[in-house]
Amino acid sequence: MRGPREQTLAALLFALLVLAGCGGTVPAEPDLTEATGGERAAGACERPRFSEQTPEGVSREPLPVEPVTVRTSDGPVELRAEIADTDATRAQGLMFRESLGERCGMLFVYPSERELSFWMRNTLIPLSIAYIDSEGRIVDLQDMEPLDDEPPNYASAEPAQYALEVNEGFFRENGVRVGDRVELPDSVR
Structure with missing residues (x-):
């Protein structure tokens, strides 16, 4: 079973792949520093x-x-x-x-x-x-x-x-x- 951090990172990776496949804009450097729900840096x-x-x-x-x-x-x-x-x-x-x-x-x-x-x-x-x-x-x-x-x-x-x-x-x-x-x-x- 995955922990909350791994689930969040997996969901973020999936969203980035979907955006890339749909021709959307993907940020050059996704912010993964506070994937556990803390304030985004x-x-x-x-x-x-x-x-x-x-x-x-x-x-x-x-x-x-x-x-x-x-x-x-x-x-x-x-x-x-x-x-x-x-x-x-x-x-x-x-x-x-x-x-x-x-x-x-x-x-x-x-x-x-x-x-x-x-x-x-x-x-x-x-x-x-x-x-x-x-x-x-x-x-x-x-x-x-x-x-x-x-x-x-x-x-x-x-x-x-x-x-x-x-x-x-x-x-x-x-x-x-x-x-x-x-x-x-x-x-x-």
């Missing part, structure tokens, strides 16, 4: 899946991914974030994506602090956004609706240098609040 994010209506000229290449940790009063919250640090990658953001991994996001990096404003044009996924100042402090949290490009846009309550987009509800579910600190990757400081 921040692992690799899946390769982006784009809508069939994605226009020519939109990059389908994955961006560099870095670990990001939010220090909350309840403890650290870890995730992996694609780094959007050029005009082109910030402009495209998560447009035309069909999904975003469970503990994945996109970190938008700007040269200096200023009022930031986002919209959801061509963005199919409901998202939450954290605006972060140059010291790594969260200054504003907002939920954003898919395909919402009508003014007023989602503007930061205070000047910010970074914005972190994740699946809607991620911050709430993980106890992330305004005033919490974000440990930003060395590559963006």
